[in-house]
Amino acid sequence: MSINRRAFITILGASSLYPWLDAQATEAEAAQAIKLIVGASKIRSGRVTLDIPPLVENGNSVVMKVSVESPMTPEDHVRAIHIVAEGNPLPNIVSFHMNNRAGRAVVTTRVRLSDSQRVWAIAQMSDGSFWQGYAATLVTLAACTE
Amino acid sequence: MSQTSRTLVTMPATAKKGEIVDIRIIVQHDMETGFRHTELGELIPRNIIREFICTYNGTEVFRADLHPAMGANPMIMFSTVATESGTLEFNWKGDNDYASSTSGALTVT
Numbered sequence: 102m103s104i105n106r107r108a109f110i111t112i113l114g115a116s117s118l119y120p121w122l123d124a125q126a127t128e129a130e131a132a133q134a135i136k137l138i139v140g141a142s143k144i145r146s147g148r149v150t151l152d153i154p155p156l157v158e159n160g161n162s163v164v165m166k167v168s169v170e171s172p173m174t175p176e177d178h179v180r181a182i183h184i185v186a187e188g189n190p191l192p193n194i195v196s197f198h199m200n201n202r203a204g205r206a207v208v209t210t211r212v213r214l215s216d217s218q219r220v221w222a223i224a225q226m227s228d229g230s231f232w233q234g235y236a237a238t239l240v241t242l243a244a245c246t247e
Numbered sequence: 248m249s250q251t252s253r254t255l256v257t258m259p260a261t262a263k264k265g266e267i268v269d270i271r272i273i274v275q276h277d278m279e280t281g282f283r284h285t286e287l288g289e290l291i292p293r294n295i296i297r298e299f300i301c302t303y304n305g306t307e308v309f310r311a312d313l314h315p316a317m318g319a320n321p322m323i324m325f326s327t328v329a330t331e332s333g334t335l336e337f338n339w340k341g342d343n344d345y346a347s348s349t350s351g352a353l354t355v356t
Contacts, residue, residue, distance in 0.1 A: 162318045186316060190282050194316040197325070202308045204267035204328040211318035213280070 131185050131221065134192035138183050138223055139231050149182075149234030151222040160214040160244040167197075169206035169224045169232070179206040181225040188218030200227075213244035252276055254349040256337060261354045262329035270301070273322045274339050274347060280315040296321060296341035304333035313341075329355045 135144070152166040171179045178201040184194040197208050206224070214220070217239045224232045257271040274296065281293025293315060301309040308327050327335070336350045 189316050190280075191314060191316060193314045195314060196312040198310040198312075199325070200308070202303070202306075202328050202330070204326045207326065209322075209324035211320075211322050213316045213318050 128187050131187040131192045134185050135183075135221065135223060135233075138185075138196075138225075142229065142231050144223065144231040144233050146233055148232040149222045149224045151184075151220060151234050151236040153220060153236045153238045155238055157214060157238055157240045159242045160216075160240040161242075162211050163214050163238070163240075164209065165212050165220070166207070166209040167222045168208075171206050171224075171226065173201050173203060173205055175201045176227070178227045179203075179224050180227050182206070182208065183223045183225075184212070185221045185223065186214065186218060187220070188216035189213070190215060194220070214238065214240050215243045216240055252345075252347055254337065254339070254347055256349050256351050258335070258351050258353070260352065261356060264329060264331075264355050266329045267326050268329050268353065269324065269326050270335070270351075271322065271324045272299075272301075272337055272349075273320060275320055276339075276341070276345070278313075278315065278317055278319045278321065282315070294342045294345075296339050296345060298340045299323060300338045300340075301325070301327070302336045302338070303327060304331065329353060331355055 148170045150168045153163060157163050167182055169179045169182060179199060182197045185192050186194050194212050195210060219235050219237045221233055221235045252275040254274045259268060262268050276296050279291055279294040283291045285291060295315055296313050299311040300307060309325050311323060313321060332355045334350050334352055339347045
């Protein structure tokens with residue numbers, strides 16, 4: 102036997118303590134969700150700023166502000182901003198659709214985070230280009246566990 | 248059966264033409280994720296708001312697709328350029344035929 106009694110008990114305890122681990126979206130799933138948004142286009146880093154507190158006490162309500170550098174003119178504006186999480190049960194959090202009539206590409210909202218993780222923001226510009234930014238955060242009390 | 252709930256809109260009543268107007272909207276909703284269980288171990292079905300649309304004199308200016316990861320009582324702060332006097336309508340749609348609508352008047356000088 103390659104697995105001894107002590108190791109077996111440890112695994113048993115760990116698996117019963119964290120049954121929700123199976124439900125977590127992984128980084129691969131987040132990457133898949135981003136791919137669905139972006140399609141065949143190339144995605145570049147920059148222009149997108151995601152503000153989340155670096156330390157979150159309660160994951161049930163996290164204030165998140167996303168801003169994109171854009172002149173917001175009819176020729177050059179932000180068409181959509183997608184928020185994707187790496188450690189939530191589902192990768193997608195929210196998508197905002199806008200045009201030059203927004204005036205500025207800044208949106209604030211409240212989200213749920215079920216674990217310490219990186220959150221990505223992907224902006225689609227009117228010229229079809231995609232830009233991304235991320236923020237990492239530490240969550241002490243996770244959402245979804247009770 | 249359709250449902251509705253309380254919504255709260257914070258926006259200025261007047262604005263100069265071309266000015267960027269900040270809008271804050273909150274809607275009362277539990278946003279049940281569909282991942283929680285009752286004490287008996289039964290899964291609580293998902294019940295969330297899926298969509299938010301803001302129209303300015305009938306033209307869509309802002310839209311959001313919501314997923315279970317949105318916090319309870321969703322709050323969204325966004326902006327729009329004051330182009331003409333008129334009405335801004337805020338519509339929410341969700342699971343179990345949830346629908347709610349609020350409007351605000353904006354006078355542009």
